[in-house]
Amino acid sequence: MSERLTFLAVHAHPDDEASSTGGTFPLLQSQGVRTVLVTCTNGEFGDAPGGIKPDETGHDPDEVAALRQVELDTAASILRIDRVVRLGYRDSGMVGWPQNHHPSSFWATPLEDGAARLAEVLTEERPQVVMTYNDFGFYGHPDHIQAHRITMAALDLIDYEPTVYFNAIPKSVFKGWRDRMRENDGISEHPEEEENDFGTADDLIAAIIDVRSTNEMKFDALAAHASQISEDSFWMKMGREGFMATMVNEWFTRERNPRGLDGVVSDLFAGYR
Numbered sequence: 001m002s003e004r005l006t007f008l009a010v011h012a013h014p015d016d017e018a019s020s021t022g023g024t025f026p027l028l029q030s031q032g033v034r035t036v037l038v039t040c041t042n043g044e045f046g047d048a049p050g051g052i053k054p055d056e057t058g059h060d061p062d063e064v065a066a067l068r069q070v071e072l073d074t075a076a077s078i079l080r081i082d083r084v085v086r087l088g089y090r091d092s093g094m095v096g097w098p099q100n101h102h103p104s105s106f107w108a109t110p111l112e113d114g115a116a117r118l119a120e121v122l123t124e125e126r127p128q129v130v131m132t133y134n135d136f137g138f139y140g141h142p143d144h145i146q147a148h149r150i151t152m153a154a155l156d157l158i159d160y161e162p163t164v165y166f167n168a169i170p171k172s173v174f175k176g177w178r179d180r181m182r183e184n185d186g187i188s189e190h191p192e193e194e195e196n197d198f199g200t201a202d203d204l205i206a207a208i209i210d211v212r213s214t215n216e217m218k219f220d221a222l223a224a225h226a227s228q229i230s231e232d233s234f235w236m237k238m239g240r241e242g243f244m245a246t247m248v249n250e251w252f253t254r255e256r257n258p259r260g261l262d263g264v265v266s267d268l269f270a271g272y273r
């Protein structure tokens with residue numbers, strides 16, 4: 001098996017690559033795997049510096065996007081990502097926001113458009129392993145759902161079948177984090193998460209990746225997204241050492257399994273090496 005190994009992750013916004021795969025990217029790179037990140041949107045509707053929300057005065061979506069591009073470059077270099085592809089769609093905002101319907105929003109863009117562009121990248125790179133979100137977009141954000149949809153549609157346009165993983169957090173782990181957050185300050189960073197049934201049933205997890213050797217880079221990459229991940233965030237408040245002691249794994253479910261893998265693997269390239 002001397003073919004070059006390539007990993008490709010499809011993420012919705014600048015910062016998602018760090019939060020869901022910030023350990024996996026440099027780990028795979030250190031193992032000689034080529035790593036490719038596809039970021040679908042520019043993240044216009046993240047916070048502006050100072051935590052200014054999109055509906056508040058002083059929030060300029062284009063300035064936010066420009067800042068987030070710089071943050072993404074920094075994070076990608078920290079995570080040693082070999083190639084970053086920006087599809088450049090406009091952030092769709094959260095569910096129900098008028099931004100959902102902006103003609104250039106990712107959500108309003110026909111699926112075939114994103115799928116065709118992603119299929120082009122897949123055909124160029126021919127990754128054996130592709131990662132994206134589940135059909136709920138991990139937490140219901142329209143851009144995450146659309147990232148899932150274009151990925152699944154693109155897979156139908158290419159001439160081979162990669163192994164596909166969706167990022168996931170086991171319910172048991174989510175519960176532990178929530179308890180920790182409540183303990184810390186009684187306030188959740190993401191109150192909307194409290195309303196949802198978060199996390200994936202533990203027995204559906206098909207890959208548990210030990211990222212202890214690279215989670216310091218993950219911490220630094222998250223910190224590079226300073227406009228979105230403030231000093232007060234769940235992660236930053238742990239501090240570097242707390243983060244490294246706590247965020248020891250990344251988890252995935254397996255959705256396409258051309259190598260016929262069975263059970264839980266500890267390597268996303270199981271079956272290929």
Ligand SMILES: [Zn+2]
Nearest residue numbers: 012013016141
């Ligand atoms: Zn996101």
